[in-house]
Amino acid sequence: MALQEAQSKQQEDRRLRIVDRTMRMHGNEPNALIETLHAIQETYGFIDLDLMRYVSDKLGVPLSKVYGVATFYHFFTLKPQGEHTCVVCTGTACYIGGAKAILDEIGKTYDIGPGETTKDNKLSLLTARCLGACGLAPAVVYDGAVSGKQTPETVMNTIGRWFENGS
Ligand code: FES
Numbered sequence: 001m002a003l004q005e006a007q008s009k010q011q012e013d014r015r016l017r018i019v020d021r022t023m024r025m026h027g028n029e030p031n032a033l034i035e036t037l038h039a040i041q042e043t044y045g046f047i048d049l050d051l052m053r054y055v056s057d058k059l060g061v062p063l064s065k066v067y068g069v070a071t072f073y074h075f076f077t078l079k080p081q082g083e084h085t086c087v088v089c090t091g092t093a094c095y096i097g098g099a100k101a102i103l104d105e106i107g108k109t110y111d112i113g114p115g116e117t118t119k120d121n122k123l124s125l126l127t128a129r130c131l132g133a134c135g136l137a138p139a140v141v142y143d144g145a146v147s148g149k150q151t152p153e154t155v156m157n158t159i160g161r162w163f164e165n166g167s
Pocket residue numbers: 089090091092093094095129130131132133134135137138139
């Protein structure tokens with residue numbers, strides 16, 4: 001379990017490194033805001049308040065402005081309402097590795113597509129373009145923790161537990 005947590009943390013750091021790199025490439029300046037939000041959207045699949053705060057601090061942009069930009073443009077998705085989130089990476093390595101089969105299985109079982117939440121608000125499904133963990137393709141993020149080498153079966157097991165436990 002400790003190993004799994006350490007691996008999740010490492011994957012998390014990879015995603016954050018992609019975001020950091022984007023900010024650095026733009027001089028860590030306020031005008032990097034839109035590019036940075038794009039990088040977050042592509043790696044995390046959504047933009048949540050913690051990430052907005054992080055960007056606000058790093059770029060010296062008021063949180064209200066970060067929030068305003070993130071909510072203004074339709075191509076940005078705020079963290080969805082579902083109790084649990086599942087982000088399937090659809091970047092090239094993951095797509096080739098079977099991301100579509102994973103999405104199809106989730107869609108068939110829970111009747112949702114990317115960007116949607118089940119009617120009971122239990123599960124939100126999202127996609128990301130690359131989580132920075134291509135060596136682990138196909139990768140899926142369960143409630144913020146990255147898991148690699150996923151299959152439709154492993155995904156169904158993990159998500160199924162959320163529904164079984166009622167949590
Ligand atoms: S393409 Fe999925 S982690 Fe890079």
